Amino acid sequence: MTPHHTAVVLAAALSLTAAPALAHKLKVFAAADGAEVSGYAYFSGGDRAQGAALTVTGPDGTVLFTGATAADGTFRFTAARRVDHTLTVDGGDGHQAQATLPAADLPPGLPGGEGNEASAAPAPAAVFTPAPAPSAEMQAMIEAAVARQVRPLREQLDAYQDQVRWHDVAGGIGTIIGLAGLAFGLTRGRGRRS
Amino acid sequence: MAHIPDGVLSMPVLAAGIAVSVAGCAYGLKRLHPDRIPQVGMLSAVFFVASLVHFPVGPSSVHLILNGLTGVALGWAAFPAILVALLLQAVLFGFGGLVVLGVNIMNMAVPAVLCGLAFRRVRRAFPGDTRVAVAAAGAAGAGGVLLTGLAVAASLALSGREFLTAAHLVVLTHLPVLVIEGAFTAAAVGLVLRVKPAVLDDPAPHSDEDEGEGAP
Numbered sequence: 001m002t003p004h005h006t007a008v009v010l011a012a013a014l015s016l017t018a019a020p021a022l023a024h025k026l027k028v029f030a031a032a033d034g035a036e037v038s039g040y041a042y043f044s045g046g047d048r049a050q051g052a053a054l055t056v057t058g059p060d061g062t063v064l065f066t067g068a069t070a071a072d073g074t075f076r077f078t079a080a081r082r083v084d085h086t087l088t089v090d091g092g093d094g095h096q097a098q099a100t101l102p103a104a105d106l107p108p109g110l111p112g113g114e115g116n117e118a119s120a121a122p123a124p125a126a127v128f129t130p131a132p133a134p135s136a137e138m139q140a141m142i143e144a145a146v147a148r149q150v151r152p153l154r155e156q157l158d159a160y161q162d163q164v165r166w167h168d169v170a171g172g173i174g175t176i177i178g179l180a181g182l183a184f185g186l187t188r189g190r191g192r193r194s
Numbered sequence: 195m196a197h198i199p200d201g202v203l204s205m206p207v208l209a210a211g212i213a214v215s216v217a218g219c220a221y222g223l224k225r226l227h228p229d230r231i232p233q234v235g236m237l238s239a240v241f242f243v244a245s246l247v248h249f250p251v252g253p254s255s256v257h258l259i260l261n262g263l264t265g266v267a268l269g270w271a272a273f274p275a276i277l278v279a280l281l282l283q284a285v286l287f288g289f290g291g292l293v294v295l296g297v298n299i300m301n302m303a304v305p306a307v308l309c310g311l312a313f314r315r316v317r318r319a320f321p322g323d324t325r326v327a328v329a330a331a332g333a334a335g336a337g338g339v340l341l342t343g344l345a346v347a348a349s350l351a352l353s354g355r356e357f358l359t360a361a362h363l364v365v366l367t368h369l370p371v372l373v374i375e376g377a378f379t380a381a382a383v384g385l386v387l388r389v390k391p392a393v394l395d396d397p398a399p400h401s402d403e404d405e406g407e408g409a410p
Contacts, residue, residue: 180235
């Protein structure tokens with residue numbers, strides 16, 4: 001029984017160190033391709049969050065869209081207005097994450113904030129171009145292509161922000177050792193004085 | 195799950211969490227004998243790192259908590275140990291919010307202390323019986339996770355969520371964690387009992403109130 005126990009502890013310890021050290025936190029990623037907004041909810045280790053409730057609200061708090069993530073954690077909806085979209089994903093078990101899709105990522109063709117089309121549509125780019133202004137379809141195509149190419153980069157950045165880095169772990173353990181040492185020293189000093 | 199992020203819970207729950215955590219930490223520190231400080235630091239570090247070991251379960255993702263082990267080893271001192279570890283997890287890893295830190299400490303430290311006290315009681319009832327002690331440690335390790343899951347579900351319910359749905363989600367996804375932690379705690383305590391049983395004796399078996407028999 002004796003070597004048995006040691007083996008169990010060793011095996012447990014090994015399996016712990018062998019497991020990937022990943023963070024545990026719900027995140028949501030969203031990007032717009034034209035008026036089509038797509039994204040996914042995931043735990044920062046990379047596992048997708050299935051069936052999590054998605055609520056999209058505008059800057060004034062109005063609910064623009066509600067739904068749930070699919071089996072692979074993805075969602076998709078079409079933006080109707082060119083306003084900041086706040087996406088809230090709720091796993092129901094206390095996990096919740098938020099992300100904001102800025103109005104600037106949506107095509108200028110959509111109606112703006114208060115349903116006031118005059119305030120939106122900032123299309124001054126054409127004024128400065130000496131060449132004939134590109135057609136609307138052309139602009140849409142360029143935007144779609146750029147969005148498609150930039151998306152993996154943004155996903156990578158988003159995931160990178162959440163990676164647990166080993167120096168954070170080392171720093172945390174160091175802090176704990178330091179605190180314990182401090183507490184030890186303080187109590188010792190007091191004991192000697194009294 | 196065990197780490198609730200900011201913006202989910204209601205004010206009264208947050209206030210209650212802070213009150214319980216502050217009181218528990220004060221009591222834990224008051225009872226803490228200086229000789230045990232290194233042990234508290236070590237378990238705090240173990241608790242801190244345990245949360246990085248995670249696995250996907252169904253639609254969610256869970257990680258080790260090890261609050262049962264912390265409670266068995268530290269008793270009331272689990273409160274300060276868990277406070278430090280959770281604060282660092284929140285700051286360094288973004289696990290759980292800072293405003294809800296009080297609730298998170300309460301949800302993990304109260305089960306830890308309860309399991310620790312139950313373990314001590316069983317050990318005192320069966321002095322010298324290693325097998326019973328190991329079984330009790332396993333139960334404490336599993337019970338810590340179960341009680342934490344229920345406490346999280348209760349926190350969510352008191353903030354206006356459906357208790358049964360939340361409890362269902364939280365407890366079901368934590369069944370694997372419960373099994374692993376029960377086995378791990380039993381193995382760890384079994385090892386300690388053979389190598390250095392005095393470590394677990396601390397709040398002196400003969401007098402429960404005053405654990406220190408004079409500083410060296």
